[in-house]
Amino acid sequence: MKIHQCPVCQSSFEGRKNKLYCSTKCKIEYNNAKQAKNMESHRKFLHGFNRNRKILQKIHDVFGDCTLPSYLLSQARLDMNCTNMVRNSPNIQVSDFQLRYINQENYQIIKIKL
Numbered sequence: 001m002k003i004h005q006c007p008v009c010q011s012s013f014e015g016r017k018n019k020l021y022c023s024t025k026c027k028i029e030y031n032n033a034k035q036a037k038n039m040e041s042h043r044k045f046l047h048g049f050n051r052n053r054k055i056l057q058k059i060h061d062v063f064g065d066c067t068l069p070s071y072l073l074s075q076a077r078l079d080m081n082c083t084n085m086v087r088n089s090p091n092i093q094v095s096d097f098q099l100r101y102i103n104q105e106n107y108q109i110i111k112i113k114l
């Protein structure tokens with residue numbers, strides 16, 4: 001037995017070494033708050049992702065598949081946190097648009113068929 005402090009209600013309680021919460025009520029409260037936070041970050045990601053896709057669609061409507069200077073992407077306020085990052089690849093994907101890394105100054109925008 002060990003003395004713990006409940007992270008939800010801050011009360012001290014005695015329990016098994018791995019016991020985290022003073023009560024089921026606090027455990028449920030903690031998990032609900034955690035889930036709400038996850039859903040909020042997921043909602044933010046989806047919002048940014050859809051916004052990114054619209055930006056890339058607008059750019060693609062004007063220029064088609066082409067090479068784009070990196071500064072144009074940052075000026076268009078593309079949110080790099082809301083993309084399908086390809087692991088171990090400098091390429092960026094947002095839905096059906098791929099930004100292929102050419103060099104620090106340039107990306108190639110390609111609309112891919114899904």
Ligand SMILES: [Zn+2]
Pocket residue numbers: 006007008009010011021022023026
């Ligand atoms: Zn508690």
